[in-house]
Amino acid sequence: MTLEHDDELHTTPTLPAEQESLHEQEAQIRQERETLRDIISGRVREHIYKKQPRFVLRQYLNTVHFADIADAMEDELTPTEALVCLDAIAPTLAANILTSLEPETQRRFILAIPSTKLHRIIRAMPADDAVDLLQELTLEEAGRVLGELPQDADTQSLHELLKQSPDTAVGIMSTHYVSLAENATVGDALLLLQNADEHDFVYYLYLTDEDHVLRGVLSIKSLLLAYKTPERLLKDLALVDDVKHVHEAFDQELVANIFRKYYNLLAMPVVDDDDHLLGIITLDDIIDVIDEESQEDLYRTSGIRIDEEVDEQDLLKGKPIYAFRARIPWLSVTLVGQLCVASIIGYFHNTVSASVAAVSFLPLLCGLAGNVGTQSDTISVRGIALELIDAKNIRQQAVREIRVALMIGGLFALVLGGASFLMYGHVFLSLILMGYVLLSNCISALMGVLIPYVIKFGFKQDPAGVGGPFITTIMDLSMYTSFLLLLTWLGNKII
Numbered sequence: 001m002t003l004e005h006d007d008e009l010h011t012t013p014t015l016p017a018e019q020e021s022l023h024e025q026e027a028q029i030r031q032e033r034e035t036l037r038d039i040i041s042g043r044v045r046e047h048i049y050k051k052q053p054r055f056v057l058r059q060y061l062n063t064v065h066f067a068d069i070a071d072a073m074e075d076e077l078t079p080t081e082a083l084v085c086l087d088a089i090a091p092t093l094a095a096n097i098l099t100s101l102e103p104e105t106q107r108r109f110i111l112a113i114p115s116t117k118l119h120r121i122i123r124a125m126p127a128d129d130a131v132d133l134l135q136e137l138t139l140e141e142a143g144r145v146l147g148e149l150p151q152d153a154d155t156q157s158l159h160e161l162l163k164q165s166p167d168t169a170v171g172i173m174s175t176h177y178v179s180l181a182e183n184a185t186v187g188d189a190l191l192l193l194q195n196a197d198e199h200d201f202v203y204y205l206y207l208t209d210e211d212h213v214l215r216g217v218l219s220i221k222s223l224l225l226a227y228k229t230p231e232r233l234l235k236d237l238a239l240v241d242d243v244k245h246v247h248e249a250f251d252q253e254l255v256a257n258i259f260r261k262y263y264n265l266l267a268m269p270v271v272d273d274d275d276h277l278l279g280i281i282t283l284d285d286i287i288d289v290i291d292e293e294s295q296e297d298l299y300r301t302s303g304i305r306i307d308e309e310v311d312e313q314d315l316l317k318g319k320p321i322y323a324f325r326a327r328i329p330w331l332s333v334t335l336v337g338q339l340c341v342a343s344i345i346g347y348f349h350n351t352v353s354a355s356v357a358a359v360s361f362l363p364l365l366c367g368l369a370g371n372v373g374t375q376s377d378t379i380s381v382r383g384i385a386l387e388l389i390d391a392k393n394i395r396q397q398a399v400r401e402i403r404v405a406l407m408i409g410g411l412f413a414l415v416l417g418g419a420s421f422l423m424y425g426h427v428f429l430s431l432i433l434m435g436y437v438l439l440s441n442c443i444s445a446l447m448g449v450l451i452p453y454v455i456k457f458g459f460k461q462d463p464a465g466v467g468g469p470f471i472t473t474i475m476d477l478s479m480y481t482s483f484l485l486l487l488t489w490l491g492n493k494i495i
Contacts, residue, residue, distance in 0.1 A: 036068050041076035044085055057088045066093055070100035083112055091120035099129045104313050107136040115148050122149065122158075126199045128174040128285065131161045169255050170248035172289065173270045173279035179206040180234060182215045187230030189223055201282055203266050207238055214269055214277045216240035245269045248278055252289045257387050259286045297385070300465025301378060303330030330469045337473030341480050348484040355487045357424050361416070361433055366479045368412060369440035370472040376401045376448025377467035384456050384463065394453050401445040409441035432486070440479060447471050 040061075047057040061069060073082040086094050086109065098106055098121065110118065110133060122130050122145075134142045142162065149155045157175055164171040176199040180189055189205055196202055205223065207216035216238035226232055244262050246255050248270055259265065259281075267282045296306045299315070305326050306312065314322035345352060352359050380397065383389035389397050413434035421430045448471060452463035 033068070033071065036064075037072045037076045040064060040069060040072040041081070044072075044077060044081050047088075048081060048084055054088045057085070058090070061085065061089050062093070066096035067100050069093075070097045073097065074101060074105060079108065079112065082109070086113060086121075087117065091117070091124040094121045095124040095129070098133060099125065102313050103136050103311065104318075106133055110134075110137060110145070111141065115145075118145065119149055123154070126174055126176050127154070127157050127161060128172065128176075128279075130158055131171075132166075134158070134162060135166055164248075167252045168248065169246045169250040169252065169270050169281060170278060172252055172255070172285050173248075173281050174201065174285070175279045176200045177206060177267075177269075177277075177280040178202050178204075179208050179212075179277060182207040182209055182235050184234050185230060186223060186226045186232045186234065186237075189218075189234055190227060190230065193220075193223075201267055201280060204280075205234065205238075206269055206277055206280075207234055207240070208277055212277055213275045214243060214245060214271055217243050217269070243269070245271050246281065248272050253293050253385065255281060256286050256289045256293065257385070259283070260386070293385075297381070297464040299326075300462075301381075301468065303327070303334075303465060303469055305329055305465075330465070333469045333473060337476060341476050344477070344480045344484065348488060351484050351488045357426075358429055358432075358487055359484070361420065362480060362483055364416070365433070365436050365440060365483070366476045368437060369444040369475045369479060372405055372408060372441045373444030373448040373471035373475060374468045376405070376445040377452055377463075377471060378448075380449045380452040381464050381467070384452055389453070391457065394449070398446055398449045401449050402442050405441040405445035406438065409438040412441075413437040436479075436483065440475065443478075444471060444475050447474065 043060055044057065046052070047054075069085065073085060077085070086097070089097075094117075098109060101109070113121070122133070125133070134145065137145065146155060146158060146162075149158075161171070161175075166172070176197065178192060178196055178200050180192060184207070193202060203220055205218045205220070206214060207218065209215055216235055218234055218238040222237050223234075226237055244258075244265060246258055246268055250258075255268075259268065262268070265283070267280045269280050270278045272278055295312055299306045299312075304315070306315075310318075310322045310326045315326055379401070380389060383397065416437055417430040417434040420433050421427065448467060451467040451470060455461050455463040455466055
């Protein structure tokens with residue numbers, strides 16, 4: 001099964017003039033968005049302070065895209081003014097707006113919207129979006145909201161989805177899909193589509209047997225091309241031998257990697273241990289996952305912890321205590337490591353005072369080794385995330401990184417050796433520094449490969465952001481200790 005594309009994307013090199021034009025276009029788009037936010041907020045305030053009928057504001061907001069209204073609610077309107085907007089518009093538009101807001105803003109509005117209005121908004125959402133919204137609440141708050149909803153099949157579905165882990169396939173899937181019996185005909189499918197719910201994802205039809213076991217998948221294009229033969233069986237048109245799917249327990253990052261591999265799919269079914277069809281994961285859900293995972297990896301690489309208690313909005317706009325809690329753990333590791341380094345320097349104070357010129361290069365050696373290791377760690381973490389590095393090729397990856405480290409170290413060794421000779425005219429010192437650069441770069445690069453691998457496959461943890469601080473600290477301790485020991489042993493043979 002393939003996703004049909006009518007157009008192909010072609011990329012061309014961006015010339016300086018074209019790049020300048022792009023910057024101008026971006027600036028113009030930003031200006032237009034700011035102007036639109038001002039217009040929306042002005043109309044809302046005019047409605048409030050002139051006490052206009054509610055339908056006047058509703059008619060105006062119906063002409064504006066929901067994403068623009070969400071922008072205005074985030075950046076321009078006060079919470080009270082934003083609630084006036086949500087109260088004036090239809091539940092479907094309000095649902096789209098709420099799903100476009102930042103999580104903390106969503107939570108604030110969910111708790112502030114009157115229960116009767118909130119129920120209609122939740123009803124207007126796809127089940128997966130409603131669950132995402134409710135997961136921003138505490139268990140007590142979510143239970144209270146659900147308890148006030150009419151207890152029917154839709155509410156029961158929300159209860160079941162809320163029980164699932166939000167970071168797994170079943171936690172991000174949607175139950176709005178179209179399925180038919182494997183013996184259904186083209187005519188049956190066309191009739192079903194005519195009566196499909198507005199939230200149903202109708203790009204694919206999924207075929208199941210009497211036990212709701214996934215048997216095949218059919219694209220809408222294939223169905224429409226066969227409309228002249230309504231008696232034809234769907235299983236004759238469908239892909240039945242190799243239906244791409246994911247298991248309900250798969251981590252969302254693994255699901256994203258599967259989508260990357262089968263990039264032409266708009267959705268993928270979710271099944272349980274017995275291959276029963278549970279739901280589907282759509283491409284827009286995966287884009288959200290990729291964005292979330294990329295944000296987490298970016299912050300973790302810098303030693304900033306993102307979790308359920310502290311998210312990106314807390315870091316960017318929240319109280320300083322949130323940023324403190326996110327940044328302090330790995331900074332503490334660095335502090336402890338550097339205190340150990342300081343004690344090592346203190347222990348070798350006689351050597352340090354006798355070999356000031358040689359010791360002055362130690363921060364440079366440690367900095368180079370630490371950066372090489374951090375780069376190798378970043379590459380390895382990314383390779384593991386994309387499933388390009390595993391037990392079968394870890395040795396190959398380690399050898400490759402060592403080769404790269406030798407190339408980098410060789411270049412820096414020549415530069416450092418030459419610079420130290422020009423500064424002090426001491427050949428022996430230059431040779432020692434060159435050897436240390438080569439050796440430390442190789443060891444650091446090897447650690448950058450092995451530490452993420454051990455964390456991921458040995459301890460079954462996410463290696464993002466863990467290796468860098470460890471590599472830097474370990475290399476600092478080992479470099480200072482070994483270098484000062486060497487200088488102590490050499491005595492007056494080196495300056």
